[in-house]
Amino acid sequence: MRTSKLWFAVWCLLLVAACGRQPAKFNGTDLTGAEWGRDFSLQDPEGRTRTLKDFRGKLVMMFFGYLNCPDVCPTTLARAVEVRKKLGADGQRVQVIFVTVDPARDTASLVGQYTRAFDPDFLGLRGSEEQTRETAKEFKVFYEKVPSGSSYTVNHSAISYVFDTQGRLRLALRHTQSADEVAADLRSLLNQS
Numbered sequence: 551m552r553t554s555k556l557w558f559a560v561w562c563l564l565l566v567a568a569c570g571r572q573p574a575k576f577n578g579t580d581l582t583g584a585e586w587g588r589d590f591s592l593q594d595p596e597g598r599t600r601t602l603k604d605f606r607g608k609l610v611m612m613f614f615g616y617l618n619c620p621d622v623c624p625t626t627l628a629r630a631v632e633v634r635k636k637l638g639a640d641g642q643r644v645q646v647i648f649v650t651v652d653p654a655r656d657t658a659s660l661v662g663q664y665t666r667a668f669d670p671d672f673l674g675l676r677g678s679e680e681q682t683r684e685t686a687k688e689f690k691v692f693y694e695k696v697p698s699g700s701s702y703t704v705n706h707s708a709i710s711y712v713f714d715t716q717g718r719l720r721l722a723l724r725h726t727q728s729a730d731e732v733a734a735d736l737r738s739l740l741n742q743s
Contacts, residue, residue, distance in 0.1 A: 576738065577731035578712070578721040587689045587711060587719040592649060592675035595662025600675060602717045608645045609739055610713040611723075614691045614706060616652035617664050622708045622725055623648075627668040629729050630710075634669070636733040640740055643715075646672045651693040652704050653682050712736065715743040 581587070589602045602610065611630060615623035627648065634641030648665050650656040653676045656664075661674030677685060686693060693706035708725035712735070720739060723732055 576721055576735045577727055578723040578735050581711075581719050581722055584719045589717075590649070590675070590685045590688065592677040592681060592685060593658060594673060594675055595658045597658065600673070602713060605645045605647075605713075606717055607715050608643050609715060609736055610645045610647060610717075611710055611736070612647040612649060612689075612713070613710045614649045614651050614686065614689070614693065616650050616704045616706070617656045617660055618652070618703070619706075622706075626708070626710060626725060627665070627672065629732065630672070631669050632729040633732045633736065636729060637736060637740075640737070642671075643740060644736060648672065648674045649682075649685065650674065650676045651682055651686060651691070651706050652695075653677060653679060712739065714739050 591599055591601050594600050611633075613623070613626050613630075615626070617623075627646070630646045634644055634646070637644065646665075646669065648661070650661055656676060658674075658676060661676050665672040665674035676682070685691075689711060691707045691709075693704055695702045696705055710723040710725075710732075711719060712721035712723060714720045721735055723735070
């Protein structure tokens with residue numbers, strides 16, 4: 551009789567522990583199961599076509615912007631540098647990708663130089679105007695050219711997307727999130743893989 555009560559008590563404790571498990575809580579917005587942001591097909595600075603499959607086994611942190619961006623783009627990439635440092639050796643398991651929304655001005659060579667200036671492992675991607683539109687649509691990214699004097703600037707979304715090591719879209723990171731918050735989210739995803 552005592553043994554059956556003991557087993558019942560252990561079973562109840564296990565049940566309570568299992569029920570108490572919560573899904574991972576992120577500082578960013580959890581996009582797990584999203585039906586969009588599934589893939590891209592863009593060119594790297596050497597002209598090779600890259601897709602999400604090329605980065606399996608790594609977390610991918612992807613940001614859309616343009617090289618003449620005065621504030622959001624450089625601070626987002628600088629934050630990515632800091633995040634990788636905070637992750638220590640696991641920082642090598644994070645691929646940072648910058649996608650230009652201004653392919654008319656941002657040549658492959660310039661995109662490569664720009665991203666490598668932040669970190670030699672960062673990758674800049676670009677496509678034709680049509681590929682850029684299609685990719686932005688797939689990722690629900692807003693961008694538009696705004697006339698400015700004899701040239702233009704580009705208004706654009708300021709969200710970084712994170713894919714897990716299996717290539718599934720998992721997070722949207724706001725521009726205002728700190729490097730500590732982002733590093734915590736990436737650490738959580740790395741621990742799940």
